[in-house]
Amino acid sequence: MKLWSMLRPEFWDHEDVAAGPYKHLFNFRRMWKSAVFLTAVVALAPLVFMTVVDYNVNQQAIESDISYQTARLVSNTRRSVSFFLSERKSALNFIDKDNTDAALSDPLRLTALLDNLKKGFGGFTDLGVIDHKGLQHSYVGPYNLAGINYSDQEWFKDLVSSGAHVSEVFLGFRQQPHLVVAVKHVLPDGNFYILRASIDTQKFNDLLAEVEISGQGDIFLVTREGVLQTPSRFFGNALDRLPLEVPAFAEKTRVMETDLQAEPLVIGYAFIQETPFVLMAVKKKAALMKPWNETRKKLIIFLAISITVILLVVLGVATFLVNQIFADDHKRVMALHQVEYANKMASLGRLSAGIAHEINNPLAIINEKAGLIKDLFTLGRQFAEDSKLLGLVDAILYSVERCGAITRRLLNFARHMDVRPRVLDVGKVVQEVLGFLGKEAEFRSIDVSVQADPDVPQIESDPGRLQEIFLNLINNALAAMADGGRLAITARRSDDGFICVTVADTGCGIPEAIMHRIFEPFFSTKTASGGTGLGLSITYGLIQEIGGNIRVKSEVGKGTEFSVFLPLKMPPLRKVKNESAAG
Amino acid sequence: MRVLLVDDELELVTTLAERLELRGIAAEWATSAEEALRRVETNTFDIAVLDVKIPKVDGLELKKRLQEKCPGMKFIFVTGHGSARDFETGASEVGADYYLVKPLNIENLIAKIKEALQR
Numbered sequence: 001m002k003l004w005s006m007l008r009p010e011f012w013d014h015e016d017v018a019a020g021p022y023k024h025l026f027n028f029r030r031m032w033k034s035a036v037f038l039t040a041v042v043a044l045a046p047l048v049f050m051t052v053v054d055y056n057v058n059q060q061a062i063e064s065d066i067s068y069q070t071a072r073l074v075s076n077t078r079r080s081v082s083f084f085l086s087e088r089k090s091a092l093n094f095i096d097k098d099n100t101d102a103a104l105s106d107p108l109r110l111t112a113l114l115d116n117l118k119k120g121f122g123g124f125t126d127l128g129v130i131d132h133k134g135l136q137h138s139y140v141g142p143y144n145l146a147g148i149n150y151s152d153q154e155w156f157k158d159l160v161s162s163g164a165h166v167s168e169v170f171l172g173f174r175q176q177p178h179l180v181v182a183v184k185h186v187l188p189d190g191n192f193y194i195l196r197a198s199i200d201t202q203k204f205n206d207l208l209a210e211v212e213i214s215g216q217g218d219i220f221l222v223t224r225e226g227v228l229q230t231p232s233r234f235f236g237n238a239l240d241r242l243p244l245e246v247p248a249f250a251e252k253t254r255v256m257e258t259d260l261q262a263e264p265l266v267i268g269y270a271f272i273q274e275t276p277f278v279l280m281a282v283k284k285k286a287a288l289m290k291p292w293n294e295t296r297k298k299l300i301i302f303l304a305i306s307i308t309v310i311l312l313v314v315l316g317v318a319t320f321l322v323n324q325i326f327a328d329d330h331k332r333v334m335a336l337h338q339v340e341y342a343n344k345m346a347s348l349g350r351l352s353a354g355i356a357h358e359i360n361n362p363l364a365i366i367n368e369k370a371g372l373i374k375d376l377f378t379l380g381r382q383f384a385e386d387s388k389l390l391g392l393v394d395a396i397l398y399s400v401e402r403c404g405a406i407t408r409r410l411l412n413f414a415r416h417m418d419v420r421p422r423v424l425d426v427g428k429v430v431q432e433v434l435g436f437l438g439k440e441a442e443f444r445s446i447d448v449s450v451q452a453d454p455d456v457p458q459i460e461s462d463p464g465r466l467q468e469i470f471l472n473l474i475n476n477a478l479a480a481m482a483d484g485g486r487l488a489i490t491a492r493r494s495d496d497g498f499i500c501v502t503v504a505d506t507g508c509g510i511p512e513a514i515m516h517r518i519f520e521p522f523f524s525t526k527t528a529s530g531g532t533g534l535g536l537s538i539t540y541g542l543i544q545e546i547g548g549n550i551r552v553k554s555e556v557g558k559g560t561e562f563s564v565f566l567p568l569k570m571p572p573l574r575k576v577k578n579e580s581a582a583g
Numbered sequence: 584m585r586v587l588l589v590d591d592e593l594e595l596v597t598t599l600a601e602r603l604e605l606r607g608i609a610a611e612w613a614t615s616a617e618e619a620l621r622r623v624e625t626n627t628f629d630i631a632v633l634d635v636k637i638p639k640v641d642g643l644e645l646k647k648r649l650q651e652k653c654p655g656m657k658f659i660f661v662t663g664h665g666s667a668r669d670f671e672t673g674a675s676e677v678g679a680d681y682y683l684v685k686p687l688n689i690e691n692l693i694a695k696i697k698e699a700l701q702r
Contacts, residue, residue: 357663360663360685360686361592361595361663361685363685363686364592364595364663364685364686364687365592365594365595365598366686367685367686367687368594368595368598368599368602368686368687368689369594369598371598371602371689372598372601372602372605375602375605375606375689376605379605379606400686401686403686404685404686408684
């Protein structure tokens with residue numbers, strides 16, 4: 001709340017009570033809110049939209065990249081595995097074609113062939129020849145498999161119909177995982193024999209282990225039934241059960257996503273043709289997405305910073321602009337006040353002229369009547385010695401004179417006579433005025449100083465009005481001060497081509513509450529001591545007439561400073577301003 | 584020295600005339616322009632003291648008509664109204680010095696009358 005009270009702009013709780021009928025045109029708070037809202041929406045919406053689009057595009061690009069890479073990896077590896085197996089099948093085919101039936105039946109020849117296969121290709125562990133009845137009549141290798149009949153085995157039947165065979169991995173008699181590759185040789189008489197070789201799966205394992213796989217991945221062979229054929233990093237050794245379901249057959253490489261124990265996985269797979277194998281690559285999605293997560297974090301931080309900066313700028317600019325409008329509107333209201341005030345002054349001027357005129361005629365009659373009474377007394381010498389009667393008459397005449405003085409001042413207030421402006425020295429005018437009042441100041445031991453800057457030029461103005469202006473201001477200053485005060489009158493050039501004459505006293509000051517009323521006619525704080533309340537209003541009017549203006553600064557208990565700004569050349573007088581202003 | 588006082592305020596002119604008489608100045612009065620013009624038919628006056636604002640014919644117009652009848656006549660204007668126009672026109676007719684503002688000071692009036700007659 002404390003921060004708010006510090007930051008709260010001036011217009012926030014503004015209610016212009018003084019504006020009266022000229023209410024402020026705007027609801028500043030609402031204006032500020034809509035400015036902030038609209039600017040923020042216009043600025044933020046595209047940013048947020050673009051960020052969301054960018055986010056999605058990036059995510060999709062990365063996901064499709066992962067999918068593509070996985071597919072390529074699987075497809076390449078499948079080619080390798082396929083090639084490995086077909087190479088071995090081809091080797092067998094070549095041996096089969098290159099050797100006669102009799103040669104293959106010769107154990108020595110067979111041993112030599114196995115040796116050559118081991119040296120030339122590697123991975124072969126044994127070699128055997130099976131006749132069309134399923135009997136393995138020749139065999140070379142570490143296992144004593146000669147004479148075994150395979151006729152009731154599935155692979156034998158399969159091979160008889162298809163011509164070539166690649167088996168699943170199995171442990172065999174020596175508990176060594178291996179697989180079997182076999183090819184059929186059809187003899188001219190319609191019979192056939194089968195050349196069969198065992199292949200060590202180690203070679204297979206090495207092949208798959210060499211594959212570089214990203215995202216903490218795993219690549220392995222599995223049967224269509226879900227039995228692992230090579231060791232898997234995640235799912236155990238060969239011949240273990242794969243905890244994932246093997247997908248349905250597809251001719252081409254496929255990539256899919258699945259969850260295993262709430263861990264999202266990317267799985268690429270390919271069925272290796274003419275074998276029971278399915279090549280599977282399993283990657284952890286979280287690991288693959290890690291670089292993306294970094295980017296995403298940066299993107300979100302960037303968005304948050306952008307939004308903050310935009311909001312700060314929007315708030316700042318909106319507040320600044322609304323403050324400006326507020327200040328201008330404030331000026332407008334002040335100007336309206338001023339116009340109102342000028343109008344009021346004009347009306348009061350006319351009113352005072354009317355009153356003065358109305359009073360003046362009966363006053364003139366009283367004057368003459370009382371004068372006649374006095375004349376009768378003094379000239380007729382009947383009552384010349386009656387000092388009491390004469391005193392009464394004199395009192396009447398004195399009062400009439402005083403009233404006459406008031407009406408004349410009122411009429412002066414309303415009067416806008418043409419005068420011929422003269423080139424004059426403001427300092428001299430002030431000195432002349434002080435000539436009237438200097439005695440009083442001296443008497444009351446008030447220190448009076450007049451100081452005019454040497455660069456103050458002569459001005460063209462009306463001396464009579466200037467005299468009256470300074471007379472009123474100095475009179476007021478003297479009245480405001482107790483004995484022993486200080487009155488300082490200075491004249492200087494002001495920046496805007498005016499001459500500024502300042503009358504500063506060390507008097508009682510003007511309270512803020514009545515400051516705006518001091519130029520009103522009949523407003524006086526000295527009514528008890530005979531003030532008419534016309535001095536400053538007349539002064540105000542006179543200054544306006546000669547094209548100047550007046551400003552006042554005051555501090556209660558310290559003093560008041562009236563500054564009169566006078567133009568170098570008085571403008572032509574606007575005649576009967578009161579009438580025109582009042583309309 | 585004969586003075587003609589013209590003002591629509593009867594009380595004012597009668598009293599003023601009486602006060603001038605008391606000071607040995609022969610004064611007659613009129614409260615309207617017609618009356619004033621009638622008076623100059625039968626009497627001659629050295630000077631006229633005219634109110635600027637009198638009903639029907641104003642002081643300036645009256646001055647013109649009086650001047651036609653009595654070319655040597657002098658004038659002093661008096662006004663109860665200090666309006667700018669009155670002052671301008673009045674002062675331009677007779678000069679600012681012979682334009683007096685009510686309420687009048689009798690001694691001042693007599694001084695101005697004497698001054699005007701010596702011009």
